[in-house]
Amino acid sequence: DSGVTQTPKHLITATGQRVTLRCSPRSGDLSVYWYQQSLDQGLQFLIQYYNGEERAKGNILERFSAQQFPDLHSELNLSSLELGDSALYFCASSVGDSNSPLHFGNGTRLTVT
Amino acid sequence: GENVEQHPSTLSVQEGDSAVIKCTYSDSASNYFPWYKQELGKRPQLIIDIRSNVGEKKDQRIAVTLNKTAKHFSLHITETQPEDSAVYFCAASMWGNTGKLIFGQGTTLQVKP
Numbered sequence: 001d002s003g004v005t006q007t008p009k010h011l012i013t014a015t016g017q018r019v020t021l022r023c024s025p026r027s028g029d030l031s032v033y034w035y036q037q038s039l040d041q042g043l044q045f046l047i048q049y050y051n052g053e054e055r056a057k058g059n060i061l062e063r064f065s066a067q068q069f070p071d072l073h074s075e076l077n078l079s080s081l082e083l084g085d086s087a088l089y090f091c092a093s094s095v096g097d098s099n100s101p102l103h104f105g106n107g108t109r110l111t112v113t
Numbered sequence: 114g115e116n117v118e119q120h121p122s123t124l125s126v127q128e129g130d131s132a133v134i135k136c137t138y139s140d141s142a143s144n145y146f147p148w149y150k151q152e153l154g155k156r157p158q159l160i161i162d163i164r165s166n167v168g169e170k171k172d173q174r175i176a177v178t179l180n181k182t183a184k185h186f187s188l189h190i191t192e193t194q195p196e197d198s199a200v201y202f203c204a205a206s207m208w209g210n211t212g213k214l215i216f217g218q219g220t221t222l223q224v225k226p
Contacts (some may be wrong), residue, residue, distance in 0.1 A: 002156065033212045043157070043202060043216040056213045090156065098210045101147070104156040 003027065004105035006091050012111045018079040021108045025072055025093030031055070032074040033094070033102060034066055038087035049074055050096075081112045115140035117205050119217025126193050127225050134220045136203035137185040143205040146186045147214070148177060151200045160201075161188070164208060193224045 003026035013019055025032050034046040045058035049068035060066075063081075068074040078085060088107045094100035116139040126132050138146075144165035149157035163170045163177045163186065170177050174193075179186040190197055200221050204214040 002158075031212060035214075042218050043204075043214075045213050045215070048210075048212055056210055058213065092212065094212050098212070099145075099208060100211065101159050101162065102212050102214070104158070106156050 002103040002105060004029075004091060004093050004103055006089075006105035006108050008108060009106070010109050010111075012113065013081060014113055015081055015083060017081050017112075018077065019081065019110065021076040021078070021089050021091075021110075023074045023076070023091030023093075023105060025074070025091075026103055029093035029095050029103070030072065031094045031096060031100070032068055032072070033092040034060075034074070034076050035090040035092065035104075036087050037090060037107070038084075041087075043090075046076070078110070083112050086110055086112045115143055115205055115215040117203060117215050117217040119203050119220060121220060122218065123221045123223070125223045125225065128193060128195060130193055132188075132190045132193055132197070132222055132224075134188045134201055134203070134222070135185060136187070136205075136217050137183075138205040138215075139184070140205070140207075141184065142207055143215075144208045145206050145211045146177070146179060147204050147206075147211075148175075148188050149202045149204065149216075151202065151219075153199075157202060190222075193222075195224050195226050198222055198224045 005024040046060040048056040092102040147162035203217040
């Protein structure tokens with residue numbers, strides 16, 4: 001067990017809907033990263049937060065947003081969902097904002113129908 | 114931007130044989146190269162990593178080599194066992210934000226008993 005908790009494990013929703021994915025980092029970790037894993041795009045970095053602030057951005061769509069709360073948990077919001085958004089969404093955490101190994105959660109599998 | 118190419122996409126070896134997976138990166142500024150193992154339906158797990166100031170690193174049956182001039186790095190697994198069967202991902206990032214990883218497309222390794 002990595003210590004990174006993601007909920008829910010599975011999510012099935014319809015096109016056009018909005019969902020929220022939740023992540024609690026390992027105890028003591030200040031950085032949270034979101035990654036998307038799909039069959040055609042592989043593992044892609046979406047966004048990083050460090051101690052409540054956005055630190056780095058990847059190929060995150062404008063329909064997606066995230067935040068990190070004072071208790072360091074993070075939420076990834078996906079709106080106006082499309083079929084192509086179906087994927088496994090991983091959260092990872094690390095101690096610092098740089099130069100620390102990532103510890104991945106077990107992921108949330110999103111299915112858009 | 115950075116691009117990481119990984120080969121082969123599938124690899125089948127006999128138990129006890131060695132397995133080699135190769136990756137090439139495009140951004141010469143990349144200087145941190147981790148390898149992740151992902152079993153079916155599970156999270157990616159860091160198995161070994163290397164920084165650009167090191168040419169080789171070993172951890173029991175696993176080793177990684179880096180050729181900065183050629184911009185490629187490789188994972189070597191010796192004395193393979195059936196439990197080594199999984200998808201292996203290489204990745205690259207810059208020291209300073211090692212969590213912002215660019216992943217290769219993955220190699221499915223099958224170790225036949």
